[in-house]
Amino acid sequence: MINPIIKAEAFHQLSQTQNLILIDARFVYSNYEKGHLDGALHVDLNKDLSQIVENPAHGGRHPLPSPAAFGSTLGKLGITPESHVIVYDDKNASMSAARFWWMLKALGHEKVQVLDGGFQAAEKQGFLVNNEIATPQSSSPYPVTDWKSPLADLTEVKSASGKRNQMIIDVRESERYQGLKEPIDKIAGHIPGAINLPFTENLDENGSFLSQEN
Template sequence: MKLSSIIQPEELIILSKNDFILFDVSAGSKPRYDEQHLNGAFYLDLNSDLADIKDFAIGGRHPLPAFEHFARLLGKYGVTKDTHVIVYDDKNGSNAAARFWWMLKSIGHEKVQVLNGGYTAATKAGFAVNAEVPSVKPAAPYQFTEWQLPLAAIAEVEVASNSNNHAIIDVRDANRFAGLTEPIDLIAGHIPNAINIPFTENLDADGAFLAHEILKEKYSKALTAYKIENVIVHCGSGVTACHTLLAIDYAGMPLPKLYVGSWSEWSRNNKKMILA
């Protein structure tokens, strides 16, 4: 039986602490982690651990790290092919938890789950917290040679932006998509031919993922006219796009392509765009 991509806080509580490795990947929240985090959790930094930041025009604000870097990172924390990894953040999975989930799935790691509702839901459910940094039991670097989940580079996105047979899903909020505001990147707007399905629509009023049946109905309807290999998902820098990929996987559907460079790359390369 396939392991669900989402784990509920109540399920986490009843697991033995020796049966999984827990990661806090709340971007920009290291001070909070140092003060208090879920018991036994290691901290990973989005910028230095889960990305290889260079020139934003080449790969966007959060390009994927080199294979060697990621392999050593996993080995450093004792992650092997048989390790059950559970990951959370403090923004309902959108901060970096879904990105780490996607990266692990993309190297063929099957036993990885995102904690539904993240840090807040776990503490409300009674999961223990403390300020202790757990001891590390390192392993050899994780062995893999490629990203196995589908990716789209900027050239393919450009082709898709001129095609009626492709769908480009932009998961940023409606105001950013419409070009009414742009708090991070240099230019406001969106990629031509893109459709806006904000990642926040994957969640209920409490910040938990909608039931998988609801998500399946939602995305089946949105993508019914397209072959899955012609669907590309993006955001600002390839992080929150993974939230929607996680939701699609949770719904039991095949995964579309991730455009890691996203708007941060596209908007810096003199590409056509719909502006405010």
């Protein structure tokens, strides 16, 4: 089984011998326009990785698109079931890159990895950065039937919040979990019963993922 995380050094070596598809999942498109890793294609969280609804109360802020819609997006990016995909963002791979990785895995895709440390780590390693907008080699829509990973809807989450034998994990930073600050959502705090395991606890002081031993 392929490692879900790839170090910048390993990515550089792999890119010399294999035909990879590199995905830039940074949230702000203008950052991609200003400079991205050479050959990277951009995906947009709102347009490509979500199906935004008018009222977030019905599905959340970034509900998943349908499998067919995501399959169409993958086809436009030239991604097929045989493609080896590397994805990065500028949030230590904790935001859109992780979501894109999960969505591909949820379709059953095998060869997809998150670039450890994201754009910043690759830039420090001396990766070529340019502002040329890459053109994908589009293919047919990715063959999909349904999400192969289990999903929970809002009704299931609400039910689980009151049960001791089910666990809801909130990976946001502690201050948002506690409701001490809330820069995005209208209501601060967390889902009743949820425990807090901030994603930052999985990162070292340089923003790279901790080893399995740690």
